[in-house]
Amino acid sequence: MNLEQIAESAPLSENVDSVVRFTNVDYSHPNGVPALRGISVEFKKGELVGILGANGAGKSTLVRHINGILKPTHGSVEVFGESTKNTSAAKLSRRVGIVFQNPNNQLFAQSVKSEIEFGLRNFGFDDELVRQRTDWALNTFSLIEYSNRAPMELSGGEKKRLCNALVLAWDPDIVILDEPTVGQDSEQKERLAQLVKLLLSEQKTIILVSHDMEFLWPLQPRMILMSGGKILADGTAQQVVRDRVSFSHANILAPQLVELFTELGDLGRFPADEFEARDKIRLQMTAAKEK
Amino acid sequence: MSQVLSVTPSSQAESLISIRALSYRYYASSRYVLNNVNLEIQKGEVVVIAGKSGSGKSTLLRAINGLIPHQHSGDYSGKVIVDGLEVLSAKMSELATKVGYIFQNPENQIFMFSVERDIAFGLENLSFKTPDIREKVDWALNTLGIRDLALRAPHELSDGQKQRVAIAGSIIMGQKILIFDEPTSLLDPYTASNVIRIIKNLHDDLGITILIVEHRLDLVSQIANRIIVLDEGKIVFDGEPRQVMYSSNLSVHGVTEPTIIRTTKLLDPGATGPGKSYPLTTHELAHELRKQVPRIGVFQKGSHEFGTNR
Incomplete structure (x- = not known):
């Protein structure tokens, strides 16, 4: 299914459930290299989306537009009806939580616990709520035993878990996880899948950027395939895996x-x-x- | 519950790597990360090491390349011998000529201004003569198929290319053993299968002994002759991929079983005997299923259109 077909079956017109809308977005890196070309896509409330593509396809660049870290070179990105051009990344972050692929970019506090508390305080949560949400996050991500450890001493997989925990602690409406399964063992992956289902039941919008097809497929997300900064295919998991041409273009295995x-x-x-x-x-x- | 299917007799004299009764705990930690590990690895093996986070995989690798005990202090008992050198008494520089270590994130080991300078770095460090270095760098570039990248700046390369530069920097040292720490986890599936193919070629063409740490077994199980599963610092499984994957529920030990293995086990709950031959790939399972439903049009032979065979 290509973009035109999707556009026909699900018109981008007025939809109250729309939480993110890209309209003809181009983005070029500061060095002039284009990273996104003509992206028009919409994400709805309560939707699970998997974004797939080879390294360098533009997946991470796309999701960084949703919390306003990147602003489009051309076109517009609206989040909750407001253009990201007029909104600061700091303000958007309260409702859009991104866990980056490389956890080292996200960690800086002295201990695991204070790492989680920091974000919550930053958003102005009161002390009681900070305590509750920190406890929830430490428990949900089995980080209790690491509470007082220095984040930079953790293994790659543990850091990733901490990043998931600290972003979900402040309960954003849109949750974006970039390669969440890297370095995670089978038990952690199973927990992550359960958590995704829980968040969906709370009507969150969840966007998973991942190469891990065997993790994504059982969740049957809406799938978006990207290559060369463009969207090659967009549809249900069942539809998109039948698009063999886009699959091989995107260097993705079925x-x-x-x-x-x-x-x-x-x-x-x-x-x-x-x-x-x-x-x-x-x-x-x-x-x-x-x- | 645990079952050790040893493929190699434990007392073979000519093992390339010999680990005997190795126990280790990091400084100021109460827990032994490795707990009486015995392991013999022969020249030319391709060994996958799997297990949950904290099971001791990385510690075991560090005990082989000498980072333990030379860079980490802690309680160390037992013996590790690598190509005739006892790790405890050997110098790190000696060990570095035997064992190469390719990190998950190659950025950590690529830092020179050009690819060829980066690859030459190890030899320059050992004061090799310039013409010798030139010859070896050319050989390494050709072996990894990255000739055309020689003058590029490493930071401009794709992740898969960086991975190959890191491998070239390692094989140029003539190391007999290469250790890969989750080599494919950051790569897209297509690039990942290329890296796996390169690792296989290093083994087939250069006779390099390979140790790979991986969480996901679907790609690596096809090039490995042996899978070792660690849990709580002990070896709980050790055998041929088919044997290990069908011997137990590996997910109990934190290892993600390939979907095809899980499906086969559900279809045939008795699939536990190491003697039986069970499918490792979708192609093999499809073949089995068609055998079981002969001459009836339920499973007609379909075209294998994705052209992949995991």
């Missing part, structure tokens, strides 16, 4: 279960996880025996 069922010649709804796959295979085996 989920294993899509490969499996494609090879089996079964091109109906692709199973989201191993349980669905098992049920589907068993059903077909039974049907085959009965024939």
